[in-house]
Amino acid sequence: MVRQVRLGRWYLVAVGLIALTLLAALAMLGIERAVRVNALAETRAEATSQAAILAAGLESELNKFSLVPRVLAVDPEVAALLGGQSAGREVLNLRLAALAGQTNAAAIYLMDARGLTLASSNWDRPDSFIGSNYGFREYFSGASKRGTASEFALGTVSRRPGLYLAERVGPASAPLGVVAVKVEFDSLERKWRDAEDGVFVTDAGGIVLLASNPGWRFRTAEGSGANGQAVDPERNARRFGVAQPKRFDLPATGDASSPLRMIEKIQPIAPVGWELHLLADPAPRLSVALANGRLAGVIALALLGLAGAGAYLWQRQRQSRAGAQVAAQTALLREQLQQANRLATLGQITAGLGHEIRQPLAAMRVYAENGERLLAADRQTEAAANFDKIAQLAGRIGEITAEQLHFSRRSPEEPREIRLAEVIDGSLLLLRDQIRQKGLTLDRPAADLAATTVRARHVQLEQVLVNLLQNAVQACGEGGQIALAIAAEGNTVRLSVSDDGAGVPAELRETLFQPFVTSKSEGIGLGLAISHDIMRQLGGDLVHEATAAGARFTMVMPAA
Template sequence: MHRIAGLLRPRGRLVALAAIALVLLGAAIWSIDHLARTRALASAQQDARNEAMIIATSLQAELDKFSLVPLVLAEDPQVSSLLSGAPGQRALLNRRLEDLARQTNAAVIYLMDESGQTRAASNWKLPTTFVGSNYSFRRYFQQAMETGSATQFALGTVSRQPGLYIAQRVVADGQPVGVVAVKVEFDALEANWGAATHGVFVTDRDGVVLLASDESWRFRTIGPARASTRDRELDRLQFGVEALEPLDIGGRSGFGRAVTAPLFDTEQPIALDGWTLHLLADPRPRIDAAVANGRFYVLLAIALAGGAIALGLYLRRRRKLLDEALLTERTRTLSEQLNQANRLATLGQVSAGVGHEISQPVAAIRVFAENGERLLSAGRATDAGGNFRQIVDLTERIGRITSELRRFARRDAAEPRNFPLREAIDGALLLLRDRVGRSGATLITPLADDCAVQVRAEPVRLEQVLVNLLQNALDAVGPGGRIELSVVNEAGFCNLSVIDNGPGLSGEETEQLFQPFATAKPDGLGLGLVISRGIMRSLGGDLSLSARDGGAEFVMRIPRA
């Protein structure tokens, strides 16, 4: 009996140790699972916020681009002449609007008189032309006539395609004579959303879905209470639907598969009539991957304790490299999107000045044309020829400005090439010429010989950095300030400096200068300098702040050809 008891005691201790080991293993797995879920959830939420901000910034830049068109057309003398009843303008304006719509990718651009009757349109020769249709019942027309400008998202009465209508009142001799409107459709944008995300949709201030990656979500409302209290007749006129159904994603990810964790609904405001962008993100794959990874590493550590530690470290390193490669690729894609959004936002900031630069030669062209007509009638053909040469020069000036706008807004990045530094400097100053003139600041440019140095870069991206730096300098110095562009050449590199005599930067601002989302501007995102440095480094150069006693000096280090 004692011998049997002696045999049982070690066996009992082994059972007890095995039970303790199983308990510890279970506790370890539970702890690892809990930690992995918490971290994965936090990471997914942060990524969703960042992605929503990028998508919202891209959408806002797209809206800002189209907002310029009705503003410029409302000041066009031919537009006000047609709406004031002058004959002979309609055919010419139809062709102009057609060309402008093709250049800007607008769905339709059209002019309505004060009664709402369409007098000219870019789709004048299509079966679905707006010419002759009356849109006085549209809210955007009524509001534009009353307040000067308006926007409305609605279903087209002719095309039955949804879109955003941007309207601007036209005034002649101090009296409103009509409205110019631009319709923007978002089919391509929504298709890109559908291909890249779990789900994106945009709602207006009343919670109605206007844009969506899933077409079936459009013209639904967030919450049944909102859907039940709406005016059915107004909804029928605006959306083509009398009863707006509540949006119920039904616990699905947007790709038709059921999810076991709730979707994130990350909201980002859009500066247009109370619009809000919603990004739906499914955290389940990331949580599952994090939990699986955690359990794998725990079991691997237990099974391969001792001699298998080296193998475990190798596998972990390999997985880390794969994750870094995936992260690098995603970061590159997001960086390109953010870079384009920053470029379009910059273009939107200088668009008012560019519009002024265009409106002046347009007005002058009209004066020279009228004078030339009178001179021809008087038989003074030689004098009239001088007027026509002036018109040619002015149209070339407009062409340079519009070409620079198109080049600056182009999405596809070109390959680096050799070109004179003057090309980037001239392009930036062309975009900012009106703002520099209105700022009251003095801008000193480099000598022509200094600007002739050949550099190797991508001209538009280099110009984008210079525009950002010049705009920051103009914000800093104010009226009466001084900004200087300086070029210093050295072996292998050209240093282009933007120097201002503004208040300079504090020590704390200097430390956070190139950190994302750190900004002293109340309406800034803190991404301009971060993006600019990233552009310069991707071109083989750098962007830095040079120490000086007063003001600030930013140095663009550019590879020489």
């Protein structure tokens, strides 16, 4: 029944632990989902704000450069050179070079009505535009017709990509030429590369023109108007150097086992019909948020665990205090039971002790009466001998009574080193009369073995030996034999009490040291149980050993 209760209790504990584990797992999943949603929302909001800032900066840059060709288109020196006054060419070249340096333009140049370059800011460099004809460029034809035009393309000389802003010189009916500014965005792309996760700009057809990653340029962005198909392969090859632009897919981020999609925010660029795409990587913010969320969850679980542990420890302390009280009460009851056993044993041998005392008293009376007569007869030497015998007999009575008091006292003595001879002598002093009345023969250990020391409590050790000797006396018949033997084995000492009586019945050997087990009709079966308990308390044991005849009980004790 007790085992079933314990199993049921452990079953409930296991179910409770499993339930708590599931609740903790669900709580962690809920926390992770919440922080994930919050982190992604924060990343989107920050990406939207940053995209607007970058788009505004790019628009400002384009607006600044768009003013340059407009101003030059109405400049008198430009008109004069286009009108055939070549004398001002060198001065105009210098002005264009200075203006390009001030505005950070890649090139500023002037073309006549056929597209032939007459003046350029790079007039003195090997890649000078002077003499090159750009009549085939869309920005040239567009500006000639509409007055202003723009085109993003690779340079025919430098092969570097840039935006060409063009303005017509003269009226539409009779154009004199076109002024163009080439803007390159290398520095801007480097800033994007250093500061952002990913930025690219697409034109109206979805072609990537500018990018923080050079490998993305001139690809067709996902979801663009061109849908990844080239409208005019020849035109694309001329502008971008690629007849069929490859598809551009947004890069993934995060762990390879569970990649995340980059968050994309798009902002229009007003002057030229472009779109700026900002890619935000949610992985860093998400990992930090998840780590913080998990940490918060672990801290919460730890606090709950500490609270549970505190409650458990408090309960254990209560149980420990209750257990200590029970142990103290048990120890008190054990000591009381041992005391009662000693007194009961002493009661059984009291008659013999009375006989031990009566004989010396009678002898003392005789020696005293004889001593008086010897003194009266002036035989002082003989009288003194009688008085000496009286003193010896009085000492004998003192030893007996002292051993009685020693055996019956209730003393909380600590274990100490004890010679076994002391224990044997004290026990035999209490039982000598019973041994003599039955005519028993007692074999004692040799003096050197009796001097063996053990670590124990004297009163308890003597109580066990008296019980064993008394059982042996009762088991022996008239003229029987009792033997005491001592053997030292390593760290233990064995003191055996053997008799030639009837021995222990076979049916009692398994339960011999249990309370209320006895083969005596007048016994209650507590002597051996108490003796066994005492020896266990002393760090030893009490065992019954099989013999061919009689019985043998051995006290096992720790050596000193």
